[in-house]
Each structure stands twice: as C-alpha cells, then as structure tokens.
Amino acid sequence: MQAVNPPTSLPPASTWAPRPDLALAERLFEVLRQTGHDGVGITRDTYGPGEQRAHALATETARALDLEVRTDAALNLYLTLPGRNRNAPAVFTGSHLDSVPRGGNYDGAAGVVAGLAVLAGWRQAGAIPDCDVTVMGVRAEESAWFPVSYIGSKAAFGLLPAEALQARRFDTQRTLADHIQSCGGQPDRIVQGPAALDASRIAAFFELHIEQGPVLLDGGFEVGVVSGICGSLRYRQARVLGEYAHSGATPRSHRHDAVVAAAELVCTLQREWADMERQGHELTLTFGQFGTDGQQADFSKVSGQVDFCIDIRSRSLDSLHDMDLRVQRTAEAIGQRLGVRFDLGPSSGSQPAAMDDTLRDRLRHAARQSGAAVRDMPSGAGHDSALFANQGVPSAMLFVRNAHGSHNPHEAMAAADFAAATRVLGQAMAETAGLQRAAGLETQP
Amino acid sequence: MQAVNPPTSLPPASTWAPRPDLALAERLFEVLRQTGHDGVGITRDTYGPGEQRAHALATETARALDLEVRTDAALNLYLTLPGRNRNAPAVFTGSHLDSVPRGGNYDGAAGVVAGLAVLAGWRQAGAIPDCDVTVMGVRAEESAWFPVSYIGSKAAFGLLPAEALQARRFDTQRTLADHIQSCGGQPDRIVQGPAALDASRIAAFFELHIEQGPVLLDGGFEVGVVSGICGSLRYRQARVLGEYAHSGATPRSHRHDAVVAAAELVCTLQREWADMERQGHELTLTFGQFGTDGQQADFSKVSGQVDFCIDIRSRSLDSLHDMDLRVQRTAEAIGQRLGVRFDLGPSSGSQPAAMDDTLRDRLRHAARQSGAAVRDMPSGAGHDSALFANQGVPSAMLFVRNAHGSHNPHEAMAAADFAAATRVLGQAMAETAGLQRAAGLETQP
Numbered sequence: 001m002q003a004v005n006p007p008t009s010l011p012p013a014s015t016w017a018p019r020p021d022l023a024l025a026e027r028l029f030e031v032l033r034q035t036g037h038d039g040v041g042i043t044r045d046t047y048g049p050g051e052q053r054a055h056a057l058a059t060e061t062a063r064a065l066d067l068e069v070r071t072d073a074a075l076n077l078y079l080t081l082p083g084r085n086r087n088a089p090a091v092f093t094g095s096h097l098d099s100v101p102r103g104g105n106y107d108g109a110a111g112v113v114a115g116l117a118v119l120a121g122w123r124q125a126g127a128i129p130d131c132d133v134t135v136m137g138v139r140a141e142e143s144a145w146f147p148v149s150y151i152g153s154k155a156a157f158g159l160l161p162a163e164a165l166q167a168r169r170f171d172t173q174r175t176l177a178d179h180i181q182s183c184g185g186q187p188d189r190i191v192q193g194p195a196a197l198d199a200s201r202i203a204a205f206f207e208l209h210i211e212q213g214p215v216l217l218d219g220g221f222e223v224g225v226v227s228g229i230c231g232s233l234r235y236r237q238a239r240v241l242g243e244y245a246h247s248g249a250t251p252r253s254h255r256h257d258a259v260v261a262a263a264e265l266v267c268t269l270q271r272e273w274a275d276m277e278r279q280g281h282e283l284t285l286t287f288g289q290f291g292t293d294g295q296q297a298d299f300s301k302v303s304g305q306v307d308f309c310i311d312i313r314s315r316s317l318d319s320l321h322d323m324d325l326r327v328q329r330t331a332e333a334i335g336q337r338l339g340v341r342f343d344l345g346p347s348s349g350s351q352p353a354a355m356d357d358t359l360r361d362r363l364r365h366a367a368r369q370s371g372a373a374v375r376d377m378p379s380g381a382g383h384d385s386a387l388f389a390n391q392g393v394p395s396a397m398l399f400v401r402n403a404h405g406s407h408n409p410h411e412a413m414a415a416a417d418f419a420a421a422t423r424v425l426g427q428a429m430a431e432t433a434g435l436q437r438a439a440g441l442e443t444q445p
Numbered sequence: 446m447q448a449v450n451p452p453t454s455l456p457p458a459s460t461w462a463p464r465p466d467l468a469l470a471e472r473l474f475e476v477l478r479q480t481g482h483d484g485v486g487i488t489r490d491t492y493g494p495g496e497q498r499a500h501a502l503a504t505e506t507a508r509a510l511d512l513e514v515r516t517d518a519a520l521n522l523y524l525t526l527p528g529r530n531r532n533a534p535a536v537f538t539g540s541h542l543d544s545v546p547r548g549g550n551y552d553g554a555a556g557v558v559a560g561l562a563v564l565a566g567w568r569q570a571g572a573i574p575d576c577d578v579t580v581m582g583v584r585a586e587e588s589a590w591f592p593v594s595y596i597g598s599k600a601a602f603g604l605l606p607a608e609a610l611q612a613r614r615f616d617t618q619r620t621l622a623d624h625i626q627s628c629g630g631q632p633d634r635i636v637q638g639p640a641a642l643d644a645s646r647i648a649a650f651f652e653l654h655i656e657q658g659p660v661l662l663d664g665g666f667e668v669g670v671v672s673g674i675c676g677s678l679r680y681r682q683a684r685v686l687g688e689y690a691h692s693g694a695t696p697r698s699h700r701h702d703a704v705v706a707a708a709e710l711v712c713t714l715q716r717e718w719a720d721m722e723r724q725g726h727e728l729t730l731t732f733g734q735f736g737t738d739g740q741q742a743d744f745s746k747v748s749g750q751v752d753f754c755i756d757i758r759s760r761s762l763d764s765l766h767d768m769d770l771r772v773q774r775t776a777e778a779i780g781q782r783l784g785v786r787f788d789l790g791p792s793s794g795s796q797p798a799a800m801d802d803t804l805r806d807r808l809r810h811a812a813r814q815s816g817a818a819v820r821d822m823p824s825g826a827g828h829d830s831a832l833f834a835n836q837g838v839p840s841a842m843l844f845v846r847n848a849h850g851s852h853n854p855h856e857a858m859a860a861a862d863f864a865a866a867t868r869v870l871g872q873a874m875a876e877t878a879g880l881q882r883a884a885g886l887e888t889q890p
Binding site: 040100102215232244246248249250254262263264267273274288291292296299301302313381405 | 485545546547588589656657658659660675677679681689690691692693694695696697699702704705707708709711712715718719722729731732733734735736737740741742743744745746747748749751754756758824825826827850851852853
C-alpha cells in the first residue's frame, strides 16, 4: 500500500522522533570532564592527548551503538547510522572535540554528545532513517593551538592549504603535520586528496553548540537558532615598537613609549567601535592578548615593545573592512604622533556565512513544538558550520543556553537545557533524514 | 716648618691632582664587557655569577694597586688607599657593579672604574691623601632582580630590614639570603650587625654615573652635577581583574575587559601627568610592564586579567603623593564604570635626597677648571648616593654624557667624556681628601 502524498492528518513531526538517550549524554559528559581536567579547567588539546581521548570515547560509544566508524586523513571522525538508501545524500550533525587550553567541558563536545544521544535513541527505538545519518567529530576547530581556522573541516573538504601543515602549535612548537602524524593521521593525503567530503553528498549539517555569550540567558530563552555566522579579521602578531629608556631619567617629551601607544590604540578604537554601532554596524573588536616584552621590559624602563592581537568579527564584510581601515588609520596616526612604529603583521580571518532558511525553520518549529523558548540570533563566534555552509551544504546551528560564556572553566550549561536542545535537534534531524517514514508506516519516498 | 693658614697664592687646586689612569679604565671596561656579555647585552646579575665576576675584577685590580681590600657581610667591596691620618673620616667614591638583565656596560660600573682609575693615578704619582680614600663596589643596586631598593648600601648602614632577605630573585626564585650566602656573604650578620658603615666616619661620598636620559647630549654638556635625586613610589604588582569572555559572542555592553580598563588607566594618567607638569610639578610616570595572563588570555577571548607596574618618580614628596592620589582615583572610577576591579597591590619606594652644596660646588669648579661643559640637573633615577645622603653623609653625583639611556645594550658613553668626568672626579676627591697637601708641601691641617 502506497500513499502518493503523506496524509495531511499525519501527527506533528515531533511525535515521530524517539527520545534521545540523555543518560548516555550525561555519562559521556562526565567521562569527558574527568579525562579532560587539567587542574584548572578542561584541556582537550588539538591533535594531542586531550583531543585523542575525546575521539577515543566517541569511537567506543559509536561501536557500542553499532554505528559505522570511519576516519579521514585528518582523523575527523564519522559515526554513521546507515539509512535505507545508502546512496542518498546524508544528514550530518556534530561539532568539534577539542577545547582551548583551560576551557570548559561543553564548547564543541556538546554537539557530538547530542548527536550520539540522538542516534542512541533511534537505535533503541529501532528507527531507521531514509538516508545515512552521520555524527561527525570534527578535529581542530579551536585556533588557540595552531594559528589556522577550521583545520578539521577544511581538511575534510580538501581545502586545507599545504602551508597550514607547517603551522606550529603554540606550546609544543611542533608542526601541524607532525602532530597529525603522531596521532595516526596522514598529512600528505590531506593535501593530495581525494577529499573525504563532497558537499553535494550532504543533505544537511546540523551543529548544536553552547551559546558563548549571555544573550539567551539574559533573555530567558533555552535555545537559539543561528541566523548567520560572523566572519573574522585578525591581526594575531601585531606589535608596536618604541624605545626602551630609563623611567626616571627620560622626560615625557623624549619618550617613545610602546605601552602608551598601544593603550591609545585600544582606547581610540573602543570609541570607533561605539561610533560604528551607532551607525548601525554589528561587530566586535577585541584585544585578547597584550603584553610588554618578557625579556627586556622592566618596571623601571619606558617600554620599547608591546605585542598584541586584534580580533574583529561581524556578519558583514563591509563592517569588517570598515573597522580594518580604522585600525590602520589609528595606528598610523598614533605612530606619527608618539614616534613609535606599529607593525600589524599578517592578517587572517574567515568569511561570514549564512544559515539555511529551511533548516532554520525546522529547528524553530521543533523548538516550538517541544515548548522550548527559542530566539533567532547571530553567532559572533566562528563554527565549522560556517565552512560547511560556504561549501554549499545547507547548514544550521542550534545554540544552547549557557552561563559564563565559553573558553573558560566556568561554562555552565544546565542538563535540562541540553536535554531540551537535544530533543529539538533530534526532531529536526528526524524530519530531514526521513525518520518519520520509518516505524512501521508504509509510505515511501 | 708650619704654616697656620694655607698660603693664598697656592696654585689652583686642579694642578694638584695626578692624572687618572685612563688606560687601566679602558682595560677594565673591556674585561667587564667580555665577561658580562649575554649574547644581547650586558648581564651582571645581582648576587649571581655576573656581579661576582665584576667584584673579582675590581678586587684583583685593587690588589695590583696595593689598596686595602675589605668586604662586609653583604659583600660590598671597600678598596682603600690609606691616608696619613687613618682616624680621619674617609672620602668615599664608587657605585654599583650589578646591571639589569640585558643592560649596558656602564651603568654602575663606570663609577667603580673611575674611582680605581683615580687611585691608580695617585699611586703612580706617589700621592698620599690626608684621610683614607675608599672606592666602594656597592652590591645589588638594580632592583630589577630583587624587589628591594638599595640592598647593598642599606646593608652597609645596617638598614636592610630582615624581611628583605626573604625577597626572591625574579628569575631563580631563590631568596636574597640564599643568594648572598651562595656568594660567600653572611645574611645573618647583615641583620644582627654591627653595621659596616657609620655615616659620621665618612667625610664625603662621590658617585660618578652615566646619565640615563638625553639631557646632557641634547644640551651639549659633557658632565652634569646632580642637584637632587628623585624619590619613587611604585606599584610593582598591580593588576586589574575583569571577566574572560568569548570575543565574538560577547557584546560590548556585556564586557568586563581588563585590557580596555588598563589601557584607559594608562591614557587617563598620561593626561593627568601633563596636567601636573602644567601646574609646575616635576615627575615621571611609567607603566614599564603590562600584560595579559600568559595562561588564560587568548586572541579570541575578552581578557580577564592584566598585570602591570606603575613607577612614579619626583624630587618632591608632594608630587609623588599627588600623582598617587590620581592613580587611585582613576583606577576606582574606571573600575566602577567598566565593572572590573583594580588591585594596585603593595606600594614601595624611596625618599628623595638632596645633594651636598659644598661638594656640588667643588665638582662644578673642577669641571670649569678642566674646560668641561657642565650643567646642574636632577637625577630621575635613584642611586646609592640617595641613601648615603639621607644617612647624613655629604654626597654628590657627577653624570657623564651618554647616548641611548641606560638599562639597555645600547648605552654609549664616549671614552673622551668618561676621561673628562674622571678628571673632574679625581680633582674633587683630591681637594676633599687633602691630596693637595701631599707631594712635598709642608703644610699641615
């Protein structure tokens, strides 16, 4: 018996998705916490012991669920529940499993844990999707370790430039190629190909992630549906060179003080940022690292060098470029006035990315069905979803309410919020992967 | 035959001083440079191998000149040419033999080398002073190593507080007591006494030192006679605590950014400094070290902590206190406005000191006699002379013209300027120590 069109009296989609296995999720978070704790926070170092342990845990969990386990040359992890039609474009979910140094337990890992909890629920219900559904454990998303963004997802799509493999990890000073090799990957194959992923073979990419700012918490929302992902423009090796001089013996008029120059840059650009916001731009501007030279600086010297980073983010390329111009103009003006030289160094960055409207609707709808308070919001932080989206994969992100931001030991996502978000994710995945047609219904594609 | 009063027809005092041994000075500077070079600059580390080598060189030189060699419990070095009357208060000259890390060859050492060159000249001329004349190699003047000022001269006068011996050297993390002991000194005796020096037994302290600023060079003067030495007020462990947050996900209004707060403090206090100068205050204000936390800061985080130092210097206690109030008020206001907390930590410092008018006149006169262009000027930097002066020893300082300041590898004192200054020093010492009465003249005190 076949129905040409699904009956209009079909129960709401939400009734078709099995419950995620939240007890499994809780166990996984607990193991991740125990194995990742560094004494202060959570450290799952990119292509190091921390990330390796997290990937091993995800692999072992997938095997216990009888999922297919695959890795690519960059050691991205693909945990797949086979669908009825193995040739149909697959539905992907997932996130990264690395963390910043002394970060929190949820940034990244929550998206993989949620995906596994969803598939565990489906396994337990005996539900089978139309197409393959893959939980991806993406490698190396946190560019705190290597100065390269989206290493794992770029590698999966064959987009990682060969020279990126020579980037060095800030702490070990070993190259990315060396780290990948040590973990069992194949750096040569990352560059030579073939690529592990083909955008045309992926029907959708869903990424669940904790919110890294205070917007959901302040507004009383459990989940957020991301409208777009900010691009970035960064100067990670900027510096200003002045002249070391004796603090007591050098009059104000004779100084070329690098600390004063860098401080003026910060203060002036704070005002420029406020100006741009008043003009309707949406962006952030951050000097996250800033410091005098560790060897030559002294409390009794006028400083001759300050190294600093600038991070600009916006969903608008125009806003990125506008602020970039202001940074350059301001540095030039201060340099001339104080007799110091700013060297902003190379810039790097990432493109803004739009999220898929259909998938966003599906997430919003699932949230409303389940009673979760939901809002649309941009993502100021970059995510692998941006790379998937810019490769042409319909992509969407679901933010989970979370206190104290991320990239610190105090991330605080409530279990209930994670549960609500994972149910929303599971529902949207089920609809996208055709799970509603399983479970004994006789409809077919 | 006795003359009750010195004859008024006595030749000008300058004719009586033998020439300093400038070839010896040149050799000593060369050995100091070779043994002190660290690959970048000169490092003569306080109570470490660098300072030890310099003291060994001075000791060996003194022995070759048949001077008496003595050290005290803190290992200050006293190299004495005995006078006719060994009970008369002695004339002292000298300076310190340590340097900052990666500093220059002349800061400190020039004063000891000059003293040895003067006494070598006297020995070669067979000249004998009325009173003992001592070249002092002072220990541990550079507070870059231990956070304590004037360690050597305080110890010599029995003024070093017992707790200072527990201060730790920034690089080794070993205590001052431990370092002194390792070099062969007796930390217990420094505290228990008796003190090595008694101010009433010292007729004068002369300190020759390179100028550490650009004043003499810019004005075309070879030497400067110091009018007074600045005191200081320091916050060496100041910090501001904000809140780490994701750089892309945290809107401007939600930030508690430690870098922005510290930068505003720097910028606001620069304006306050200019204000005070317009009101007639003379002072310096320096943030020599300034930096985000090495562990937690990241280019993609709003910063939660900045550590910094403040160094205020002035010859006027009022100016020091006025700026101190402004620092505290400004920190408080920025803290409230940005939701961050400034913790200035303990303050330390030193008293301003006046130089002796008679000795200053003698130096100026000697300079004019020898044709050296001389000017009066304050010392923004602290020197052991300040401690001697505040103990009641008539003290004076002679600055030598020097390019590129001090506390850096580029100190550039010309040999001709050092020669001119050493002749001036030798002349003033000869007058003060009664050398003009030697060399066959039959006058007596």
